[in-house]
Amino acid sequence: MPEYAAPITELRPLAARKAKSKRAATKSAATRRSTKNKRPSVWLRIAKFGALASVLGALGVLGYLVYLDRTITKTFEGRRWSVPAQVYAQPLELHAGASLDRRRLQIELERLGYQQHANLPTPGTFKRRGEDLEIYLRSFQFMERSRSAQRITVAFRNAHIAGISGEAGDVALIRLDPALIGSFFPSHGEDRVVLTPEEVPHLLVAGLKAIEDRNFDQHIGFSLRGIARAFLVNLRSGERRQGGSTLTQQLVKSYFLDNSRTIERKLKEVAMAVILDWRFSKEDLLTAYVNEIFLGQNGARAIHGFGLGAQFYFNKHLSELDPDEIATLIAIIRGPSFYNPFRHPERALERRDRILNTFHNDGLIDTAQLEQGLAQPLGVVASPTSGGAYYPAFMDRVRQELRTLYDPEALESQGLRIFTTIKPTVQEATQQAVSDTLAQIEADRRIEGGALQAAAIVADSQTGEIHALVGGRKGRVDGFNRALNASRPVGSLIKPVVYLSAIESGLHLGSTVHDEPVTIEPEFGEPWTPKNFDDEFHGDMPMVRALAQSLNLATVNVGMQVGLDLIQQRFRTLVGHDPDNPYPSFLLGAESLSPLKTLELYGNFASGGFRTPPKAVIAVLDESGRAISQHPFALEQTIDARHAATINRALEIVMAKGTGRSSPYARQGVAGKTGTSNDNRDSWFAGFDNSAVSVVWIGRDDNQITGLTGASGALRIWNAMTATRGIDPLVHPPSEQLVDIEFTTGLRARASCADIVTVPVPDTERLDIKPGCGIKNRLGNRVRRWFGG
């Protein structure tokens, strides 16, 4: 007893301890009284003391049991009923005309764990028939409606879907089920796929009992017979083949006990198991076990429960597992690292086969199933998406959005389903582009491997919905999320705000600006003399060239002409907050923004003049499928459509002729801007085409010099991202008064006689004409100009 007597005292609830001291006080008073009368015999005193000690001991044990009961019941209830919030990616939409070939659809299906099968026996299977794909879709509860499982046939033509037919005729539109990308488990922060009792396959239930706990249905949470049998089996085999713990004990252990092998811990475990067994039904306990048990480790992520285990090891839903796969998962329980099927396949296979034989001996599977099972390889998959897609950086954003909308308790209500905007293929391609390009840049520039970090975000240009969010070079690791939290000077990415304000103040892309020395004497502090990147002065030029070549002096001159206040006001409307830097250095991007905020800034341009804050959450549904909140597109017109179109033309020229021209996609209909902060610490690129807007940042976590410009760093990542995504060329809204001007001088010219760009200019006739281009101006206008009209 002494070994665990101490903790009992320690753990006894305060009330019990108080009771004890009160009793002790009463006792000493009584003793004093009796001493006065007569001395009792020694034996009587011993007997009295013994009785008192027993009572106290019994009370102590009772108190401890009450305490254990409260603890275990609370934990069990908490976990059993806190079904996690499940988070889903955007589902892939299938419809005639969608740009999707058979191979890619097949990949998408495989990512979702659909298996190729000749007969389409169950939902979650597909097969090829000629050039078509037949798919047995799983049922799914979407936001607007639930869809039952059904068979469809998808036909393809020229890398597009030609048509879809279903059981009752043509289908105009249908979605694949969305990928589950994670879950919030509010009470313990882990991630798992929680199953209801009905969702647990019968073979798993019976198999678990057969292998782990034969008397499960009879015992009281603890089984002496089980211990005896395990002892005998282990003695006979000479190794530790069976544990004596019941499933209930294993569940308790997994809840909160450490792995120390002390008698105290063991007794506590037994007591809790008995309490659980007494309080809850066997079915509840088994379901909790299925959802709880530890099945392995994937990097920093623990794989708990058979639901997640099935995804992680087989990329399948639990309900779709074959007997041999169920046997493998059961095999792993005994020692997730000892029987790790990736690292020790022979051990895992041997144990799986033994388990299959037990299944057969117990009549759980027939001989044919046994033979078929034994003939199968382990079949574990090591695909990047196994274990469900896992995108911690994007999930950070989901949490961030939810936090602004709900208090944490609301999210703890059961079984919420959160629909999000992420597109797993875009996410993975973006992550790959970031990781690969950083390694290449480091190799090319002899930078120490791993020194550079990056962030990248891709969103829909019209709705602001985030399709990919990369927070660092390693995608599957939780950690500092640079996309959300690295606030860095944006450098020249700010310039479009300056030129937008200039255009709104009456200048145009052909207006002459002066790239010449400037010194600003502020009211307080040192005078400021900015420089160009190349330390040169480039003289007079059209505004479009000043932006395209990102000339600092011209920009400061334009900015001071337009007015710093006005430009800062503009910035405020575009991003929704005040700038931090009130000084003229703001004009050159001495203003820190996170990549996500920068994306928001460029969303104004990409959407044709609407502020569309990036968003990740589409809707949150409760357990019954009712939307408890919906997050419709949020947009606000911030720029007149004409001016937005003008800036976008200029940003397209940045790519075609300016700092973005090194990109292989520069002339394919994209708009963008490079940015570099002081001393080349931060390398930025923001760009968009007709459908997507992206921002890329490269820098170092210690904010040291990278030596990279926007073009030599971030733009290279964007190129790699674009290589897989492709370009959806910008479509210009109709613009009046487009005119060709020479890029360097701003003179009206023709392609035959000059290097020209096409820009909207309100009063074309006022432009000077490049001699020798054969352009005639109308006399009237000339006369007007002579007289300063």
Add this chain to the structure above:
Amino acid sequence: MLRLCLALGFALLLTACASPGGPPPVVEESGQAPIERDTRDPEGSSVDRESTDTSSATLALVTEARSASAARNHANAVAYLERAVRIEPRNAELWIELSAAHLKNGNLAAANQHARKAIALAGSNERLGRLAWLQLADIREAEGSSAEASAIRRRYRTGEG
């Protein structure tokens, strides 16, 4: 021209499908409500016209959204229309529908901005521009600016023929 022909083709296809006997193209669920052409006054409806650029997929969603609206399930109507916009983000007609759904739901701020978005996307397409402006007029009216609403209507109803 090709797009116009395709759109015309879709429209014809839909007409055929909606007629009794033909198998209806459906969204998601076999046996769900078949797509019906909107028979309201064309002024109140922007989609389902011969000159539409809207594909049969998004048209199906618009139909679903209208049914949801009719059943006063405005949240679902918005969800259907946003799904359509995800497929065709630059389709001004869808943004007009979305604006109308927000208006019905009493969400005037969103309705207003969505109508402006439709105006911006309509660009030089006069028909779409007119519909988008008339949508904005409805919103201005609901926002209490009757004079502005009337002015917009006077200007953009004239081209209606």
